[in-house]
Amino acid sequence: MKKLILAICMSISVIPLFAQSKSVASLYQKYKSHQDFFHLDLGGNFMNLAKSFNVKFDEVQGESISQSIEKIIMYKLPVTGEAAGSEYLSLRKGLEKERFDVMMEAGKSKSGVILYGKGGSRIQDLVLLVRDDKEELMVFEITGDFDPKMISDFGK
Numbered sequence: 001m002k003k004l005i006l007a008i009c010m011s012i013s014v015i016p017l018f019a020q021s022k023s024v025a026s027l028y029q030k031y032k033s034h035q036d037f038f039h040l041d042l043g044g045n046f047m048n049l050a051k052s053f054n055v056k057f058d059e060v061q062g063e064s065i066s067q068s069i070e071k072i073i074m075y076k077l078p079v080t081g082e083a084a085g086s087e088y089l090s091l092r093k094g095l096e097k098e099r100f101d102v103m104m105e106a107g108k109s110k111s112g113v114i115l116y117g118k119g120g121s122r123i124q125d126l127v128l129l130v131r132d133d134k135e136e137l138m139v140f141e142i143t144g145d146f147d148p149k150m151i152s153d154f155g156k
Contacts, residue, residue, distance in 0.1 A: 021094075021095065021098060021100070021118075021125060021127055021141060022094070022098060023091055023094030023095050023097075023098060023127075024073070024075075024091070024127060024139060024141045026094070027075065027077075027087070027091060027139065028073075028075060031075070031077060031078060034078045035078075036078035037075070037076075037077065037078045038075070038076040038078075039073065039074060039075045039076075040073075040074040041071075041072075041073055041074075042072055042074075069142060069143075069144040070143045070144040070145075071142070071143050071144070072140060072141065072142045072143075073140070073141045074138065074139070074140050075138065075139045075140075076136070076137075076138045077136070077137045077138070077139070079137070080134060080135050080136050081135050084131070084135045084136060084137045085135060087137055088129065088131055088137050091129065091139065092114070092129070095116050095127055098118065099118060100116035100117065100118045100125070100127060101116065101117055101118070102114060102115070102116060103115045103116065103117040103126075103148075107131075111131050111132050111133045111135070112130075112131060113128065113129070113130050113131075114128070114129045115127075115128050115129075116128075116129070117146075117148075119146075121148075122145055122146065122147065122148075123145075123146040123147075123148055124143060124144070124145060124146075125141070125142070125143050126140075126141070126142040126143075126146065127139065127140070127141050127142075128140040128141075128142070
């Protein structure tokens, strides 16, 4: 599961301070002034970054991913325990109101990974929620133009 999360995180480039999802944007606005709030914006060509970390992709898969991704924004919330659980549930409800669909769910009741997607025959926005055993919450928003088959193949 850690390799999947690392691969998804590394497969993205970003434009700072912009989120497609209103729920993720409001989460950023809520915590941006908190001293322990961490956000990461990656820019540039992903494949060069992946090569520096020696991540191995199938050549066709890596090329299609790098061409599909426009940006990624990663947030690590400065809250744990019940507060993180409350933010987690709030974010899930907000994404469902925005008509995001659950594409993948893995883990236990209090920890795991959920991948939401939004779009028609092509997916334009992905939101990955990661909640670990310590009940810390990380949010990744990935925008681009994705083929649903490519995403399902990438998860294998």
